[in-house]
Every structure is written in C-alpha cells, then in structure tokens.
Amino acid sequence: MNIARRNITPVNGYRPGSRIAGNYDDPLGRMMESVFEDMLSPLMPFGRGELDNLVIPRLQIAESEQAFDVEAELPGVRKDEIKITVENRRVTIEAEDAREADEKEGQRTLYSERSIRRYARTFTLPTEVDDVKAQAKLENGVLRLTLPKKASGQAKKLTVQ
Numbered sequence: 001m002n003i004a005r006r007n008i009t010p011v012n013g014y015r016p017g018s019r020i021a022g023n024y025d026d027p028l029g030r031m032m033e034s035v036f037e038d039m040l041s042p043l044m045p046f047g048r049g050e051l052d053n054l055v056i057p058r059l060q061i062a063e064s065e066q067a068f069d070v071e072a073e074l075p076g077v078r079k080d081e082i083k084i085t086v087e088n089r090r091v092t093i094e095a096e097d098a099r100e101a102d103e104k105e106g107q108r109t110l111y112s113e114r115s116i117r118r119y120a121r122t123f124t125l126p127t128e129v130d131d132v133k134a135q136a137k138l139e140n141g142v143l144r145l146t147l148p149k150k151a152s153g154q155a156k157k158l159t160v161q
Contacts, residue, residue: 053115053116053117053118054118054119054120055117055118055119056119056120056121057072057073057074057093057095057119057121057143058072058073059071059072059121059123061123061125063126065149066148066149067146067147067148067149068125068129068145068146068147068149069144069145069146069147070091070143070144070145070147071142071143071144071145072093072121072142072143072145073141073142073143074093074095074097074119074138074141074142074143075141076097076099076117076141077095077096077097077119077138077141078138079138081095081096081097081098082094082095082136082138082143083095084136084143084145086129086131086134086147087131088128088129089124089125089126089127089128089129090122090123090124090125091122091123091124091125091129091145091147092120092121092122093119093120093121093122093143094118094119094120095118095119095120096116096117096118096119097116097117097118097119098116099115099116125147127149127150127152128149128150129147129148129149129150130147130148130149130150130151133148134146134147134148
C-alpha cells in the first residue's frame, strides 16, 4: 500500500481558495470565499470585478475642541478625481487614478503596465460635522480635511414657576 501525503499548507500561510496557495481543489475553501464575497459585495462601492484595483487609503484622524483633522493618502490622484461626501457623522472618500499611456506622434505603445486604481474609505466620527464649513486640500498625494464639529445646542436652565 502506497500512502501519498499532500502538503496543502504553503510556507506563508493557508487561505482557502487562494491561487497563491495552489488550493484549486479545496471545495470548502472556495465555497466559504464565495459566501463572504457575495455577502460583502453590496457593502463595497464598486463592482466585484473591480475589487482587484481597490485601494483603501490610510488615514490619520485628529480631534480638537472645534474640528476633526483628517489626512488620507491618495498618491497620484488629481484633485478633480476626488469625491468627498459628508453626511451627519459619516465621511466617505472616493477617488480614481486612471492613467493612460502617453503616445507620441510616430510611436505606438507595445506594452504598458499602467492601471486604474480606485480609492474608497468610509468612516464615522463621534459627533456630527458642519458640512457647510468643511474644507479639503490636496497636497503631495495627501488629502487634508478640516471638518468642524456642529455646534450642539447649549443646555437651557429652566426656572420653576
């Protein structure tokens, strides 16, 4: 009797259904990955086929008494490619960096590794934001948002009559 041992665990870890791990024959792993992709796809701002190009920008959020200061890394993105939505306490940053190959007259591109990258990040702040006074500035690939806090109503002191 010959016993063949299959090692399905790669050196850098195991992920069911991963092409890197070489687990094409793991039906449970493929099924679980499919379930999670189907479950999470409505929450994603882009279609399932575009997830490979989706980049989640890194954030730094600071708070003062008057405002929230947010920095998001968006390298290579122009300011006209950025969409920022502020709704109550929820902030959404979306951007697309699409670069075409530059063709000069008399030349044609034989090969290009330029791609389209989509950036998307949504987060919720502890208090509401005054979207009218909010400001955004893009400098050296870093988006800086100044999101003033909405003035909350001061507590009134009532006198008993």
